[in-house]
Amino acid sequence: MLVGYARVSTDDQNLNLQRDALSQAGCENIFEDQLSGAKAERPGLHQALQYARAGDTIVVWRLDRLSRSLKDLIEMVTLLEFKGIGLKSLQEAIDTSSSSGKLIFHIFGALAEFERNLIRERTQAGLQAARARGRKGGRPKALNKDKQALAVKLYDEKKHTVDQICKMMGISKPTLYKYIDAAKGSQWKNP
Template sequence: MLVGYCRTSSIEQMAGYQAQLRDLKLQGCEKVFSEQVSSVNSNRPELERAIDFARESDVLVVTRLDRLARSVSDLSQIVARLEAKQVGLKILDMNIDTTSPTGRLLMNLVGSIAQFEREIMLARQREGIAKAKAEHKFKGRAPTARRKASQILEMHLAGQGASQIAKIVKVGRSSVYRILAEAA
């Protein structure tokens, strides 16, 4: 049985999400597990359900490697769990299928290259930020909630609750509480 897994990092990525679902169905996946959660988050319940659901000689199918794992160690752990259950892994965009020795070799190579690229990108990003800071051009992320502090305080004084304020002002509830605590 082909078991599909699709993931996007956020619900804003609806087109990519729908494209993954379409591709998995076209591939012939009989059961598809899907979620919209960042892979950085270690809690991916639908991935866990997909792995638990898969039985011996099934194949877990994903559209792209980055939809499944974020690092070589993460990928290795997932592949090891699948291998322990004698479940294969197929990555559509790379045409990799671990049910063959060549597919397993390619999986290890691709995972290593993907992690290498990510580490290089992060190193360049850190270098760019350090340079911008040295030139006094880097300000960091704009403090969205703090810019809205006066509006939050006015709404609180008008009797609105933190959850309602957060929804109207479009900031996190914890940010509302932090601003109210700082003002007290």
């Protein structure tokens, strides 16, 4: 059985083009969503997945109607494959119930993994180059060493509340406590 799924991103867009194409393709039931693909919860897609049984094929007008990204698409195809459900895209002429359709998705998956690895390698190379130039990553310290020592001193004097110290120094409570812990740790190392 062919099960159709149609989605448009906004209320202004119209589902008629997709409905007509899916009906012409022979879909008996068509499930619909009228919301952004970026939304994780798509009730129409959920209903289509619940309705479809092993041996059925979910049909979409275009692959971008089904998933927000290549990674998401590959995860969706993996889920459908696990359930024994095929996927057919009318515009891209891809059908995972055929051998050639499965091959195309495996190629897509390999390309997506290759792209993720390239991004990871570039990021690591950039971080190493920055470290070699003496740069440290992360957020800059809120206070220099002298102001950190002053904040700890104010805390130890117990003349001001934690809130008052934080307001004076322009820091949060966790930051203040981090400076206090660091100061106590250095005291234990250098008695």
